[in-house]
Amino acid sequence: MTKTNLITGFLGSGKTTSILHLLAHKDPQEKWAVLVNEFGEVGIDGALLSDSGALLKEIPGGCMCCVNGLPMQVGLNTLLRQGKPDRLLIEPTGLGHPKQILDMLTAPVYEPWIDLRATLCLLDPRQLLDEKALNNENFRDQLAAADIIVANKEDRASAESQQTFEAWWAEFGGDRLRVNATQGAIDGSLLDQPRRNLRALPESAAHDHAHGEKKGLAALSLPAHQRWRRNLNSGQGHHACGWIFDADTVFDTIGLLEWARLAPVSRVKGVMRIPEGLLRVNRQGQDLHIETQNVAPPDSRIELITDSEADWNTLQSALLKLRLS
Numbered sequence: 306m307t308k309t310n311l312i313t314g315f316l317g318s319g320k321t322t323s324i325l326h327l328l329a330h331k332d333p334q335e336k337w338a339v340l341v342n343e344f345g346e347v348g349i350d351g352a353l354l355s356d357s358g359a360l361l362k363e364i365p366g367g368c369m370c371c372v373n374g375l376p377m378q379v380g381l382n383t384l385l386r387q388g389k390p391d392r393l394l395i396e397p398t399g400l401g402h403p404k405q406i407l408d409m410l411t412a413p414v415y416e417p418w419i420d421l422r423a424t425l426c427l428l429d430p431r432q433l434l435d436e437k438a439l440n441n442e443n444f445r446d447q448l449a450a451a452d453i454i455v456a457n458k459e460d461r462a463s464a465e466s467q468q469t470f471e472a473w474w475a476e477f478g479g480d481r482l483r484v485n486a487t488q489g490a491i492d493g494s495l496l497d498q499p500r501r502n503l504r505a506l507p508e509s510a511a512h513d514h515a516h517g518e519k520k521g522l523a524a525l526s527l528p529a530h531q532r533w534r535r536n537l538n539s540g541q542g543h544h545a546c547g548w549i550f551d552a553d554t555v556f557d558t559i560g561l562l563e564w565a566r567l568a569p570v571s572r573v574k575g576v577m578r579i580p581e582g583l584l585r586v587n588r589q590g591q592d593l594h595i596e597t598q599n600v601a602p603p604d605s606r607i608e609l610i611t612d613s614e615a616d617w618n619t620l621q622s623a624l625l626k627l628r629l630s
Contacts, residue, residue, distance in 0.1 A: 306420040307338075307385055309393045310496050311406060313447040314427030315438060316344075316399035316543075316572050316610060317589025319457040321354065323427055323489030324394055328359050330493055331392070336360070338390035340380050344398040347536060347547035347606045349574045360388040377409070385418045392496070393419075400541045402443050403450040404506040423482075423498040426451030427489070429458045429589070430470035437612060443541065452502045453482040453495055460487045461592060527551055527604065535621060546617045547608035553630060554605055555580060560627040562586070566593055568609055568620060575607030580629065 314320045324339060331337055338360035343349065354361055362380040384393060397406060403424065410421050426447050432438040439445070448454065456462075456470055474483060481502055484491060526549070527534060533550040558579040565573045565586045573588035578601055585596040586607065609620065 307390055307393050307418060308496070309395065309410060309419045309421050311395050311397070311403060311410070311424040311450075312427070313397055313401070313403050313424065313451065314399060314455075314457075315429075315432055315441070315444045315447060317592075318399065318427040318429050318432070319486075319489040320396050320399070320427050322587075323425075323455070323457070323486070323491055324396060325354065326489050326491065327394070327493055327496070328354075335391040336388070337392045337394065338362075338384045338388050339394045339396065340364070340377075340384060341396045342377070342398050342401065344400050344538065344540075344543065344545055344610065347549050347608050349547070349576065349606055349608050359394075360384060360390055377406075381409075381415075385415075394496075400443055400543060402446050404446065407450065407506070421500060422496055423452035423500055424450055424502070425453045425455055425491075425495065427455045427457045427486075428470075430456050430462055430466040431458070433469045433473055434466055441542075446506065448477070450502065450506050451481065452500055453484065453498060454478070455484055455486050455491055457486045457489060458592075459485045533625075535617075537617070543610055543612050544615060545608055545610045546615070546620070547606065548621070548624065550578075550605040550628075552578070552601065552604050554578060555629045556584075556605065557627045557629055558584060562593075562595065564620075564623055564627060565607075570609040570611035570615055572610035573607070574610075575605070576602050577605040577607055578602055 312320050312324060328337060339354055340362050341354065342364040362384055364376050364380055384390060395406065397403065407424070409415070410419055428448065432444070454474070479502075482495075482498065484495065531551070532554060533548060535546065535548050538545040555578050558581060561577060561579065561584065565575070565588055571590060573586055575586045577584045577586065579597070581597055582600050583598040583602045585598075587594045607624075609615070
């Protein structure tokens with residue numbers, strides 16, 4: 306049986322960063338797999354996880370109402386039966402509802418395959434000060450479904466956000482575990498904690514969503530001889546726009562960082578080619594985190610997410626002007 310954990314959290318809470326930390330510190334003798342679902346279409350998390358050493362399956366461009374069908378089952382079955390991993394981490398989109406996934410993982414058909422352990426929810430305590438987050442059904446349900454709450458980004462917490470988190474925990478924490486973390490650095494032993502939050506979870510409300518035609522489990526790729534492409538996705542009160550560029554397209558480093566910093570959106574995430582090699586960009590609100598690596602990526606991918614309408618054409622025009630080749 307494969308030890309399995311659900312790693313949830315709202316947009317920008319640090320799920321992928323935490324998974325990368327867990328993969329970097331796992332037992333090297335164990336085979337781990339990651340099933341990742343993203344709200345956008347271009348597969349940024351897959352690009353970030355691609356060199357982690359884990360088996361990887363992506364389900365881009367979906368929300369839980371969509372991916373709880375055939376694509377998720379196919380991805381899950383492929384990892385379990387062909388990969389036969391010792392550990393499986395499932396990262397839903399930050400706009401996903403966890404109930405459908407937990408229902409699937411506890412279905413009788415998966416009893417011989419899955420040993421379901423604790424569900425971890427990454428929380429940036431500052432989100433408890435954000436009315437839009439508090440009013441989001443998925444945000445509330447992710448917290449309600451968790452066995453362990455990880456209060457992440459401790460280094461960014463304010464006295465107000467910490468006090469608000471303590472008040473929230475006193476009311477809703479119950480007998481669950483809580484840990485604090487910075488940059489997603491959590492102890493891998495948490496994954497072996499048992500499920501302790503077995504109360505019934507609310508059903509997700511129906512919601513509108515629209516996205517392009519699905520291409521199976523893989524994230525979008527470029528057709529032959531096409532230098533770049535754009536894809537849009539919307540649903541659950543959010544809008545995403547992502548771009549993919551071929552391996553030969555190089556971007557101006559300083560200009561790209563300014564573009565990512567000033568874009569009038571709430572979320573920016575990307576893996577881009579620059580003259581120095583590779584640039585990873587991760588912005589949530591005003592928090593901008595960057596990493597560079599002296600190796601060229603196989604392509605460039607960047608995605609913006611916002612909870613209001615955005616002028617994608619203007620943002621695209623500015624991005625295209627940053628190309629050096």
